[in-house]
Amino acid sequence: MPSLHFLAPDFAMADALADLLARRRIGVTRGAAELGKGAAAFVAAVADLSHERAVIEAARAQGVRMVVLVKEGAERLDLTSDLGGRLLRIALPAASGRATSDAGLLMLADILAAPLRPMVACDPVTGGLLDLAARVARTDVTVFINGPTGSGKEVLARAVHAESRRADKPFIAINCAAIPENMLEAILFGHEKGAFTGAATANRGLIRAADGGTLMLDEISEMPLGLQSKLLRVIQERQVTPLGTATEVPVDIRIIATSNRDMPAEVRAGRFREDLYYRLNVFPLTTRPLAARAEDIPALAISLLRRHWPQGPLPMFSAQTLDLLAAQRWPGNVRELENVVQRALVLCDGQQITPDDIVIDSASGPVGAAALSGLRFAEAV
Structure with missing residues (x-):
């Protein structure tokens, strides 16, 4: 099982993040840098530039080629990378609730897990x-x-x-x-x-x-x-x-x-x-239909969002939006969910994806708050 190492003991979201990674069958070790030798990446919450440097030096000393630096309590999610993608800086908003439906935590889990296990799993x-x-x-x-x-x-x-x-x-x-x-x-x-x-x-x-x-x-x-x-x-x-x-x-x-x-x-x-x-x-x-594995839906939506957002700060799903997506039947399974996420990226304001940005197909045509307005869906397509 591939593993990651959490370096900072005061990482507030460590337990919730470790749970999401375990659902994807990625192990987590914690503690001193020496305990993380051979890990796929070091993950640490950092407060300042000197702390960043210490984490990077610890990773180099243990031969770990990837470092993820997390700034907790940010106003919005932000992601930057250096060193050819081997150094990631993630500004993460405070957790809003359950890890399996928290957009920020799901985003961080997908960023960490995708290179190791591309198949999304939360259920x-x-x-x-x-x-x-x-x-x-x-x-x-x-x-x-x-x-x-x-x-x-x-x-x-x-x-x-x-x-x-x-x-x-x-x-x-x-x-x-x-x-x-x-x-x-x-x-x-x-x-x-x-x-x-x-x-x-x-x-x-x-x-x-x-x-x-x-x-x-x-x-x-x-x-x-x-x-x-x-x-x-x-x-x-x-x-x-x-x-x-x-x-x-x-x-x-x-x-x-x-x-x-x-x-x-x-x-x-x-x-x-x-x-x-x-x-x-x-x-x-x-494999089961998406409707039979509701806990996978928010995680898949986040993964698809990352796949289709071109560049720059990612818009975040609101908690209400993730709840709305999880409640759908999705007869077209992941392909239908992917279509809905792409539509939402067209309709959203670039900062947050709300229920008004969700347009879901039905037998009688597109439905949803945006479609019912009679305006935004027509503009999008």
């Missing part, structure tokens, strides 16, 4: 899913991730790859639903020059491109039946036969498949091979 069940992903990552078994569209299947697949012995090798993802059937075989298995009309050059294919690493077959339930039998042989033999040749080429890959469908129902309907399903479903992981 306990999501944390348990990260634990399972870390355990299966230590092996090479095939993983099948099932869950609704937009619920984080690819993010989870990347987390498995990042925790595995293959982390420094390629992670190749292909969406089986996005490629025409007559092209999918050549893209996956590769082909020799002249194997078919238009094949002016040879191509290794994505299976061989992933050699040594991980191949993610996204929405595998959309793969044509004819290709399913060929994929089954690749999984069984760990060999691939490019189009236009009879030569089998050995490959060393880990396969992660995903689907948003009820796979046993697909098998019963004859749309998916039963033998292939059981070859893929060695270790199943399931």
Whole structure:
């Protein structure tokens, strides 16, 4: 488990911040600088320039390459970086309530956690899913991730790859639903020059491109039946036969498949091979819809805000806004939440995101305080 070291014992928000990091499966040590040797970063609350220098020198002495300096009780959140991003200064407003819905603390937790564990987790069940992903990552078994569209299947697949012995090798993802059937075989298995009309050059294919690493077959339930039998042989033999040749080429890959469908129902309907399903479903992981993990919603909103805000001081979600977001059903899951956050960034005043800046789609069109005014949403789009 990656860890951070809290250097200052008088860090007022240390307990709440450590709890948020633990939910993301990032450990925290505390105390003297010597106890933090090998940590990913030193985190310290500082009062003046001399204190900053002392923290930086302590980090250098212990070989810690990243330092995060926190100024507590600021009027608004502010973030600056130096030394190529290895020194972060964060001005943090006083905590407003529960850590899991405090915008400032969630922002700081995401800043600290994202480089170590990109997958956002605040809900306990999501944390348990990260634990399972870390355990299966230590092996090479095939993983099948099932869950609704937009619920984080690819993010989870990347987390498995990042925790595995293959982390420094390629992670190749292909969406089986996005490629025409007559092209999918050549893209996956590769082909020799002249194997078919238009094949002016040879191509290794994505299976061989992933050699040594991980191949993610996204929405595998959309793969044509004819290709399913060929994929089954690749999984069984760990060999691939490019189009236009009879030569089998050995490959060393880990396969992660995903689907948003009820796979046993697909098998019963004859749309998916039963033998292939059981070859893929060695270790199943399931992502849940966003509505089933309300504690993840504020943390995800903060992470998406950081992703889409271009530069400069970040606007803050008000507590009421985070409560509003957490109360929604989100049928489009994280993708829908991302759309709403981007709209809010257009509508907000640049300092705070209020409930008036939230516009949520419904069957009858956009709804929300901003949309009901009949003005701001129209201006934004």
